Amino acid sequence: MTSEQKAKITELRTAGFGYANIANTLGLTKNQVVSFCHRNGLAGEKSTQATKGKPDVGCCKNCGKPIVQVPGRKQIKFCSDECCQSWWNAHPEAVTRSADAVYSFTCACCGKPFTAYGNRSRKYCSHACYITGRFGGDGRE
Structure with missing residues (x-):
């Protein structure tokens, strides 16, 4: 895990993002994120009271910016077309081809x-x- 990933985990965790969401964003496993958070005092239960009534917020797979998900619509993974294009260009192995x-x-x-x-x-x-x-x-x- 790089120091940039560690800094991003700290930033996203303090902003209230969950372990799986952070792991998907940074391309890590959920266990890696959980372990890092427990070692660095970033662990804790997400309060259901705090998230009640708030829109579902995810983060961009490429840059990590928060994305507000619209209920009843397909979940978006990227904040912009530029982020989408750069992520797919950087991850050609993720393309499913026949x-x-x-x-x-x-x-x-x-x-x-x-x-x-x-x-x-x-x-x-x-x-x-x-x-x-x-x-x-x-x-x-």
Whole structure:
């Protein structure tokens, strides 16, 4: 656990966030967060009286900013489109992909084998090969 994660746990816990919510936000396990909180005096029961009548508040998976959840609607995970995009770019392993949509090809320019997801009609392995194959050069003037 990094010092940045420890500081964020302290910040979120003092703001009233739960262990699981903090763990999901920081990409840690709930047990790691619970252990850290118990060692550093951040443990405690969440008061049902304090949360009664307040809207459900989560936090952004990317930056940790508080997000107010609207009852009766799908829960949101990110505070903005920018946070959503940057999180998914940083976590490509979290993308669920169908094995049926992975296609194998041989590049029409360089002859190297390559795979592509979701595109049955690829000819080239890269943009550089496309330029060479299509225009007969490196594409520079």
